[in-house]
Amino acid sequence: MTAALATRGLGKRYGRRWALSGCTLEVPAGHVAGLVGPNGAGKTTLLQLAVGLIEPSAGSIAVLGEEVAATPAQLARVGFVAQDTPLYPSLSVADHLRLGAALNPSWDQALAEARIARLGLDRAQRAGTLSGGQCAQLALTLAIAKRPELLVLDEPVASLDPLARREFLQALMEFTAEHTVSVLLSSHLVADLERVCDYLILLAEGHVQLSGEVDELLASHRRLSGPRRDISRLPSSQQVIEETHTDRQSTLLIRTEEPIIDPAWMVEEVSLEDIVLAHMGRDWTHEPDAVPRVGR
Amino acid sequence: MIEFHLDSRSGVSPYLQIVHQVRHALRLGLLREGDQLPTVKDVVARLAINPNTVLKAYRELEHTGLVAARPGVGTFVTGSSLADPALAAHGPLRRELRGWIVKARRAGLDEESIEALFRDAVRSARIEGVA
Incomplete structure (x- = not known):
């Protein structure tokens, strides 16, 4: 088509x-x-x-x-x-x-x-x-x-x-x-x-x-919360879109195609608005595949 | 004919809300064999939602055999019953769960702790199922 x-x-x-x-x-x-x-x-x-x-x-x-x-x-x-x-x-x-x-x-x-x-x-x-x-x-x-x-x-x-x-x-x-x-x-x-x-x-x-x-975006994004975690040690299939940490807890919004099997995480579905806001707040300059910023 | 409504605060996706409302209407006898579901056009014109959302809900209902689409005419309720065969098992399970709740209370747990414990057990059982 x-x-x-x-x-x-x-x-x-x-x-x-x-x-x-x-x-x-x-x-x-x-x-x-x-x-x-x-x-x-x-x-x-x-x-x-x-x-x-x-x-x-x-x-x-x-x-x-x-x-x-x-x-x-x-x-x-x-x-x-x-x-x-x-x-x-x-x-x-x-x-x-x-x-x-x-x-x-x-x-x-x-x-x-x-x-x-x-x-x-x-x-x-x-x-x-x-x-x-x-x-x-x-x-x-x-x-x-x-x-x-x-x-x-x-x-x-x-x-x-x-x-x-x-x-x-x-x-x-x-x-x-x-x-x-x-x-x-x-x-x-x-x-x-x-x-x-x-x-x-x-x-x-x-x-x-x-x-x-929209269905795919909703299915592939999840909010994880659990004990504080170093995000560099997450499975490579999980792309972190947004992260906040306190001294004890980590809350992440991730994109993944795989099921989340780590029992330490509390897994929640997210709304389209949450997904959009998380992607908007993302710092793209640290992405390896970031689009070069032109004309700034 | 039934009418759908959407609760935007429920967190349940619109397509699932439609599926649930049809199933609910079938259980309550508001929908019977041969009844027509609202057309996709009627539903989207009322709820201002994407037509594919309604199509997806109707496809799922069709897949479970509760409704059948007659091309060019509409979607109709089939004769299949919604009586859940597992429903008979609810009674004994409910009694066991009640007994468990009484035990939990005696152990000093308040309602919130009981609910948290229950949710956690359901979740870990599901994770074991996946892993």
Whole structure:
């Protein structure tokens, strides 16, 4: 199966600063992939590269097996909802649908109409007077009525209140259940994405720190606590992501594919949020395979 | 038709919560042979979760024979019973455990210590099983 997104050594430089560097990824098609990381990590840069709004300074990127934005046909395969779901404030809801129909060869008018009706939006209302939640839902409608094979959303729920956030994610998940589509969405909060994603990419300081299927990440990370231990004497199959020690006790967050058989450890499962925070807090300069830090 | 709900604080993964809720509904008779489970689309539209989470739960239920998928129609409860054959053994085991708890109390252990001891014994038995 063709990857929804494949990058190799991808980098983007603004002046002397690298917003993204050495990014190598392969997100299989058919997933809802979450792109998480703190503000300024390079999430927007990666998404804008994926939809062809900006061009790479280094490396390569392919979307749905093709060069990004190379042809109108490739552009038609990708839907994009930019940060803060921009609309045309002076145009009405109906105008937006007309615009969508005129600009997109694969436009699904029935799908768009059905969603507008279900949302209870007034077709004559100007977008500038819609609530934040309604704006987000209208922007999502435009993006999915295009019937994309890959839907890219940049921080779609960040500015929404909890109810609107939930309604937005419900609509998005309903769409993915009904149609064969890959989704790539970003958030600076893991909690927003925990239930909707089955694939996770963690970006920090312009680098990919972690990526993989959520189930595999959850299965391979464990928290160990027990009597104080020298971590250099752990089995080589156990990679320590995070460690804290008191004079008597050691608490580790490790990544391993093997069962933990040492009876001295109390073993606990960890949440996706714990995993993300542990990887974010990691000091990468001591890693033998650390990505070189560029432009600092 | 039943409706699923998720407890985000339970620490149990969403897919397992769905499996448990179906099993629970079967035990209580809320679901009977021939009943349809909510469609994947309905579940994700309600809970805002990934469709694969629901599919995984339904696959596991199918694997244990409790439900069967009819392609293009939906997922239905089969006739297989959830009466646990091991359930009959619960009574005697419970009585033995009670006796043990009484002994532990007499030895001066409080509830927390009893629970810690029990958990630890379960854990070490599991580790012996693995090693």
